[in-house]
Structure formats: C-alpha cells, structure tokens
Amino acid sequence: MTADSSVRSAPRPAGADEGELLDRLRRGDETAFTTIVTGWSPMMLRVARGHVSTEASCEEIVQETWMAVIRGLDGFEGRSSLRTWVFRILTNLAKTRGVREARSVPMSSWAPADDGPTVNPNRFRPADDGYQHNWTPVGAPTPWLPGPEQSAVAGETRRLLGIALQELPERQRTVVTLRDVHGMSSDEVCATLGLSAANQRVLLHRGRARLRAVLEDYYRGAGVETS
Amino acid sequence: MTEGTRSSATGLTISCQEVVELVTDYLEGELDDATRAELEAHLALCPGCGIYLEQMRQTIDELGHVPVESLSEQAQNDLVAAFRTFHAPGTGT
Numbered sequence: 001m002t003a004d005s006s007v008r009s010a011p012r013p014a015g016a017d018e019g020e021l022l023d024r025l026r027r028g029d030e031t032a033f034t035t036i037v038t039g040w041s042p043m044m045l046r047v048a049r050g051h052v053s054t055e056a057s058c059e060e061i062v063q064e065t066w067m068a069v070i071r072g073l074d075g076f077e078g079r080s081s082l083r084t085w086v087f088r089i090l091t092n093l094a095k096t097r098g099v100r101e102a103r104s105v106p107m108s109s110w111a112p113a114d115d116g117p118t119v120n121p122n123r124f125r126p127a128d129d130g131y132q133h134n135w136t137p138v139g140a141p142t143p144w145l146p147g148p149e150q151s152a153v154a155g156e157t158r159r160l161l162g163i164a165l166q167e168l169p170e171r172q173r174t175v176v177t178l179r180d181v182h183g184m185s186s187d188e189v190c191a192t193l194g195l196s197a198a199n200q201r202v203l204l205h206r207g208r209a210r211l212r213a214v215l216e217d218y219y220r221g222a223g224v225e226t227s
Numbered sequence: 228m229t230e231g232t233r234s235s236a237t238g239l240t241i242s243c244q245e246v247v248e249l250v251t252d253y254l255e256g257e258l259d260d261a262t263r264a265e266l267e268a269h270l271a272l273c274p275g276c277g278i279y280l281e282q283m284r285q286t287i288d289e290l291g292h293v294p295v296e297s298l299s300e301q302a303q304n305d306l307v308a309a310f311r312t313f314h315a316p317g318t319g320t
Binding site: 025026027028030033034037038041042045059062063066067070071073117118119121124132133134135139140141142143144147148149154157158161162165176180181182183186197201204205208209211212215216 | 242243244245247248250251252255257273274275276278279281282283285286287288289290291292293294295296297298299302303305306307309310311313314315
C-alpha cells in the first residue's frame with residue numbers, strides 16, 4: 001500500500017477559505033489562530049534560518065512575527081493572501097535581525113552556486129560508445145524493495161532523509177524543505193525567498209537528487225532485507 | 228534496430244545522463260512540448276530512467292513525512308494567550 005500524499009504536515013494556501021479564516025481570526029477564534037500557528041510556524045522557522053545563525057534567533061523571529069500579526073490583523077486589508085502577508089512580516093524581521101547579527105545573506109542574491117552532474121558520470125557509458133551517456137549495466141538504478149513507504153523501512157528512510165536534509169547546502173535545504181516537506185507551491189517559495197523560478201528549480205533539483213542518492217546508498221549498501 | 232536509426236529514433240536523441248538532469252523540470256511541468264515528448268519516449272524505452280524517475284517521486288513522497296520542527300509548546304501557548312488578549316470578544320477589561 002502506498003502512503004497517502006494527503007498526509008502532509010502543512011495546510012495548503014487558504015484560497016477560497018481565506019476570507020472565512022480572516023473573519024474567524026478577527027472574531028477572536030482561538031482555534032483558527034492555533035491552526036495557523038501550528039501549521040505555518042515550521043515553514044517560518046525554516047525561512048528564518050536562511051537569515052540568522054541560531055535556532056534561538058529563529059524562534060524569536062517567528063514569535064515576533066506572530067505578535068506583529070496579532071497586532072496588525074485588524075489593519076490587514078487583504079490585498080495579498082494572509083499567508084503572504086505573514087511571510088512578508090517574517091522576512092522583514094529576519095532580514096533586520098540578520099543584518100544585526102552580521103549574517104546577512106540576502107536570498108535575492110541566491111544564484112545557484114554549485115553545478116555539475118547530479119549523478120556520478122561513471123554510471124554512464126563513455127562518449128565514444130554506441131550508446132554514449134546511457135546507463136552502464138552496473139550503473140543503472142535498480143528498484144527499491146520494499147518501497148521506502150513500506151512500514152518495514154519507512155521509519156529508517158524518513159530518518160535518513162531528515163539527516164540528509166540537514167546536510168544539504170543551506171539554500172537547497174530551504175527550497176526542498178518548503179516544497180517537499182511542507183508542500184509549498186513553487187510560486188510561493190519563489191515569492192517568499194525572492195528567487196527566480198529557474199533558480200528555485202535548480203536548487204530543488206540538486207537537493208532532491210542528493211536525497212534520492214542517499215536513499216539509493218541505503219538500499220544498495222545496507223542490504224535491505226526483502227524477506 | 229539498426230545502427231543508422233539508433234541515434235535519431237524517438238526517445239534516443241537524449242541520453243540517460245541528460246534525462247536525470249531533466250527530471251525536476253519534467254515533474255514541475257516546465258519542459259517545452261518537444262523535450263517532454265522526447266523524454267517520455269525515452270522513459271518508455273529505458274527501464275533505468277523509469278526507475279530513476281520513480282525513485283525521485285518516492286523520495287519526494289517520503290519527504291512529505293519527515294518530521295518537522297516547530298515552536299515549543301510553551302511559545303505557542305504564549306502566542307495564543309496574546310491573541311486572546313488582543314482579539315477575544317468582550318475583552319478590554
């Protein structure tokens with residue numbers, strides 16, 4: 001049985017429900033507030049991490065953001081989505097803090113730094129071969145059995161992915177986490193991080209390719225029992 | 228298949244090494260029509276690349292289940308308390 005992709009941690013952008021959500025918040029609906037704090041704070045922590053160096057600073061920035069949201073809610077005019085507005089507050093606070101901590105790495109300057117192949121070139125046939133640049137027999141990927149979503153290995157594959165995510169270069173980690181862990185859209189990630197669509201895709205591609213390779217190493221190396 | 232048709236046959240004008248660098252653009256729906264058709268033709272012929280693509284999808288799916296960090300429970304409770312102070316109906320006493 002395949003894991004259901006609807007079991008994701010983060011709520012999707014509110015869309016048509018946005019107006020209702022805003023009404024509930026303005027009426028003082030604590031459940032609505034708790035829902036967005038719970039749902040959005042993990043993403044906000046990750047975005048903040050791109051600007052400041054410590055977990056404690058990230059948490060403070062996210063808390064400050066929510067306090068600003070609480071105070072500004074009645075004045076919010078709804079020209080952008082609520083979530084966009086919240087993330088804009090967050091980004092402004094994080095940048096200010098980042099400058100103060102002298103760790104300012106403006107995300108707008110995030111050109112993809114690393115290039116080169118994402119799969120070891122040794123796994124493909126050489127250029128003078130009739131089937132140049134296609135998989136060699138040994139290099140070709142083999143199916144993962146049991147699949148990473150299967151209960152026998154799901155705990156371990158997710159643990160490995162969590163570790164591997166932390167080891168990705170910061171920009172790849174942020175993009176992959178927002179897109180694939182939190183389910184943000186590419187448009188929202190680009191807007192939040194100030195990235196071009198092309199740069200966002202490069203970072204996503206490199207990060208995902210690295211994580212796939214980590215799982216492949218696990219399957220090839222650890223000799224997963226396929227009893 | 229003959230030597231002469233191999234390099235120009237549909238699905239074989241791109242190599243496996245190119246396919247693995249196109250998978251994200253493919254999954255994002257960002258390939259132009261001609262490149263997408265070529266890539267899909269390649270996938271239909273090439274088990275290795277089909278497995279690679281499937282593993283990329285599996286990796287993405289599993290990332291959706293990786294535990295995430297959030298604010299401490301105390302911090303979240305403090306925020307809800309602040310929200311209550313500012314917004315609860317009938318407050319201001």
